[in-house]
Amino acid sequence: AVLFRKNLQGVVSIEKPRSSKWICTSAPSRDWDLKDVTHCSGEYFVRNMLHQVWFYEAVRHIPNRALVVEVSPRTIFQGILKQSVPEDCLHFTPILRKGDLNPLLSPEASTLLQPEM
Known part of the structure; x- marks a missing residue:
């Protein structure tokens, strides 16, 4: 995970706020206001790869x-x-x-x- 995070930060080096229309499946809705969920960044994609997916909860939104x-x-x-x-x-x-x-x-x-x- 550490090597993946380091390499991904070189690809996604600038973190940007995601659109409010982008529904996150990598975190439960109670965490959607956290910075590592609201911004498109290397950390966001690491979370997608390493954590469970909250697909059903996201689809309901x-x-x-x-x-x-x-x-x-x-x-x-x-x-x-x-x-x-x-x-x-x-x-x-x-x-x-x-x-x-x-x-x-x-x-x-x-x-x-x-x-x-």
């Missing part, structure tokens, strides 16, 4: 009509999310099976999202 982005090397929570979030939420996973990037994130696909002129 997802509001209606939310865009839910699963940031994960695999779509392991896709089924759980579909059953747990409000029906009017949209679930999106940037990474697909075999580590391929979702085609919706390609530069070519971004033209599909542009409004017609």
Whole structure:
């Protein structure tokens, strides 16, 4: 854990406040006001790797009509999310099976999202 923390601090060297829309799964909701939870930092990601995940508790805080982005090397929570979030939420996973990037994130696909002129 010490070596991981040291190496990660070199990658995430500047700690920044996270958006209030970012729901934390690495701490129970009673701790969401603590600095190491409210800020995106190396310590935040170390916590994610080393501590239990509070997934069910976090999912209960997802509001209606939310865009839910699963940031994960695999779509392991896709089924759980579909059953747990409000029906009017949209679930999106940037990474697909075999580590391929979702085609919706390609530069070519971004033209599909542009409004017609």
